[in-house]
């Protein structure tokens with residue numbers, strides 16, 4: 001029977017994309033891989049297209065779509081990305097997952113299941129079926145330190161993070177983090193959301209190991225804290241494997257056929273080396289129209305070349321999406337057409353970041369975007385929006401020194417003046433040049449991690465050995 005690994009991502013792009021890279025690594029190491037997709041009304045709109053693209057370019061990765069679960073008791077709201085909805089999705093899909101895993105273990109040699117870190121509720125099933133279970137943490141190791149240590153802060157003090165404003169919080173191995181930067185769903189010690197989240201994090205310790213999409217030289221101190229949990233966190237950790245950066249940069253693809261070149265890539269071909277600043281805010285980031293207009297004015301005044309992915313603000317009740325022109329200042333596209341391009345909703349980000357014309361990246365600090373910029377050697381302007389992104393901004397600016405902050409990200413509005421100033425600073429000033437040089441050096445370190453003998457390569461090999469030891 002073929003050695004099989006089963007991967008179970010959440011249905012968001014930020015979770016699925018690195019899981020697919022993980023699948024490619026298992027396949028390169030002669031495992032058969034099935035990616036199980038939960039059914040959810042909250043799945044990302046680009047997810048099906050992504051899956052069908054991967055299925056055609058990588059037929060060796062099997063995707064298994066679970067049948068629809070019973071309807072949720074939560075009201076439908078595509079904009080709701082709360083922990084309640086996420087955990088509801090996991091719980092509702094559990095019986096279908098159990099059925100699939102039981103059948104799969106009868107017909108193949110399932111060596112391991114890798115669960116997205118939100119899927120801790122699936123652990124009861126995998127334990128019952130005696131399947132070795134690993135968690136995949138798709139954000140920074142530093143965030144995992146925060147998530148695991150915050151309950152200790154709560155249990156040893158009366159602090160409630162949401163009441164502390166910008167007061168710095170101290171976590172082992174990390175720079176001080178302003179309390180206001182802790183994600184909303186864990187900043188209130190009394191909230192039901194917080195309790196649920198901490199439950200999820202506590203259960204990560206019950207798996208056979210935690211895979212993290214990072215590499216040691218990027219987050220050496222946080223990795224040390226996680227490895228020596230007993231000393232730094234006050235409890236023992238399961239084995240931690242830093243196996244990143246897992247980025248869909250084509251490095252694990254074997255001649256995957258020809259893909260039509262996107263218009264923005266053709267446009268980039270005609271731009272000078274390192275001259276374009278790329279602005280993109282993840283798979284879900286949106287801004288109110290007034291903020292889009294401020295960005296546009298800032299870009300226009302900066303005189304820099306730019307490629308900007310604009311997503312319309314979320315609309316309710318299936319209203320049609322407005323056209324780009326209606327979202328931007330009148331005449332903006334015409335006035336900037338010689339040096340700027342606006343793309344609606346989506347651009348092939350990894351390809352863009354690796355294009356020689358791109359010299360800087362204004363990002364929402366989603367962890368995949370961050371790793372994609374690092375592996376491409378592109379310096380960043382950090383403009384965090386939600387989830388753990390404000391903490392990522394702290395690590396990028398204070399610890400890794402790979403980004404400068406877009407000030408005002410934590411206020412109602414980032415002004416046009418700030419957009420102009422930061423874009424110009426990054427692309428034209430000495431400080432920006434230093435940042436770009438650091439980014440170029442970190443690109444080398446990222447590449448080193450997956451070379452034979454590199455830290456991620458070794459972590460990977462150790463994890464695979466534990467599969468065999470269990471047999």
Ligand SMILES: O=c1ccn([C@@H]2O[C@H](COP(=O)(O)OP(=O)(O)O[C@H]3O[C@H](CO)[C@@H](O)[C@H](O)[C@H]3O)[C@@H](O)[C@H]2O)c(=O)[nH]1
Nearest residue numbers: 013014017138139282283346347349366367368369387388
């Ligand atoms: O126009 C676009 C927009 C996005 N992407 C891709 O979509 C992914 C986006 O991932 P990420 O940068 O991590 O952002 P989110 O989609 O916002 O990811 C969620 O998941 C991440 C990983 O857990 C978290 O770090 C984020 O905060 C959370 O919002 C990346 O691979 C991008 O390359 C594109 O290719 N083109």
